[in-house]
Amino acid sequence: xxxxxxxxxxxxxxxxxxxxxxxxxxxxxxxxxxxxxxxxxxxxxxxxxxxxxxxxxxxxxxxxxxxxxxxxxxxxxxxxxxxxxxxxxxxxxxxxxxxxxxxxxxxxxxxxxxxxxxxxxxxxxxxxxxxxxxxxxxxxxxxxxxxxxxxxxxxxxxxxxxx
Numbered sequence: 001x002x003x004x005x006x007x008x009x010x011x012x013x014x015x016x017x018x019x020x021x022x023x024x025x026x027x028x029x030x031x032x033x034x035x036x037x038x039x040x041x042x043x044x045x046x047x048x049x050x051x052x053x054x055x056x057x058x059x060x061x062x063x064x065x066x067x068x069x070x071x072x073x074x075x076x077x078x079x080x081x082x083x084x085x086x087x088x089x090x091x092x093x094x095x096x097x098x099x100x101x102x103x104x105x106x107x108x109x110x111x112x113x114x115x116x117x118x119x120x121x122x123x124x125x126x127x128x129x130x131x132x133x134x135x136x137x138x139x140x141x142x143x144x145x146x147x148x149x150x151x152x153x154x155x156x157x158x159x160x161x162x163x
Contacts, residue, residue, distance in 0.1 A: 003049070003089070003128055005087075005088075005089075005090065005091055005092045006092055007084075007087045007088050008049065008088050008089075010029060011026065011047045011048070011088065014026050014029060015047075015048075022046075023043060023044060023045055023046070026044035026046075026047055027041075027042065027043050027044045030042075030044050030080075030084065034080070036076060037076075037080055040056060040061065040062055040073055040076060041056065041057075041059070041061065041062075042054050042055070042056050042076070042077060042080055043055045043056065043057075044084070045114075047084060047085075047088060048088065049085075049088050049089055049119075049124060050085075050118060050119055050121075050124070051085065051116065051117065051118045051119075052081045052082075052084040052085040052088070052116070052117050053081070053114065053115070053116050054077055054080050054081045054084070054114070054115050055077070055112055055113065055114040055115070056069060056073060056077055056112060056113055057111075057112040058109070058111050058112050058113070058144075066108070068108055068109045068110075069109050069112065069113045069143075071103075071105060073113070074103075074105075074109070074113055074141060074149070074150055075101065075103050075150075075152075077113055077114075077115040077141065078101070078103065078115045078117075078139045078141050078150070078152045078154060079098060079101060079154060080115070081115040081116065081117035081139050082098075082117040082137035082139050082154040082156060083096065083098065083156065084117070085117040085118070085119050085137060086119075086127060086137060086156045086158065089119065089124050089127040089128055090127055090128075090158045091128060093160060093161060094131070094132075094158045094159060094160055094161060095158065095159055095160075095161050096156055096157070096158045097156070097157050097158070097159070098154065098155070098156055098157075099134055099155040099156060099157045100153075100154075100155045101152065101153065101154050101155070102152070102153040103150050103151070103152050103153075104150060104151040104152075105149070105150050106148065106149055106150055106151060107147065107149050108149070109143040109144075109149045110143045110144055110145050110147075111143055111144030111145070112143070112144050113141060113142070113143055113149065114141070114142050114143075115139055115140070115141045116139065116140050116142075117137055117138065117139040117154075118138055118139075119137065119138075123135055123137075127158060131160055132157075132158065132159050132160060133157065133158060134155060134156060134157040134158070135155070135156060136153055136154065136155055136156075137154045137155075137156050139152045139154055
């Protein structure tokens with residue numbers, strides 16, 4: 001039997017829509033649940049069990065004082081990508097929580113910013129089968145030139161929900 005939880009069921013339904021509307025529908029659905037995602041207008045480009053891709057254009061709403069994407073928005077983008085990929089895989093009986101984040105800003109961004117979080121098959125198996133655990137979720141954050149602008153370490157934990 002294939003794995004599913006509330007998040008993956010929602011994504012599966014949305015991924016059944018015509019391709020031209022999927023990203024918009026994913027972004028609206030996630031943004032209605034995670035208010036900061038909606039406020040920052042983070043675009044959910046794609047979501048599956050192994051990888052989540054999110055982006056934000058360089059618009060006034062997210063800019064810093066020098067016209068680039070604000071550092072906090074960049075951190076939120078990385079946190080969103082990693083949280084969603086964990087969320088796709090954590091059982092409904094568990095709760096996923098960001099335990100720590102370490103972000104090293106390497107260069108100023110040019111244009112919009114994209115974050116890609118990826119889990120290996122071994123990591124996915126751990127999240128799905130270990131009742132309580134934690135793992136560093138790999139995420140790559142790039143700007144429109146394709147250059148990596150920050151180095152991130154996002155440590156996520158999952159625990160059983162209290163009954």
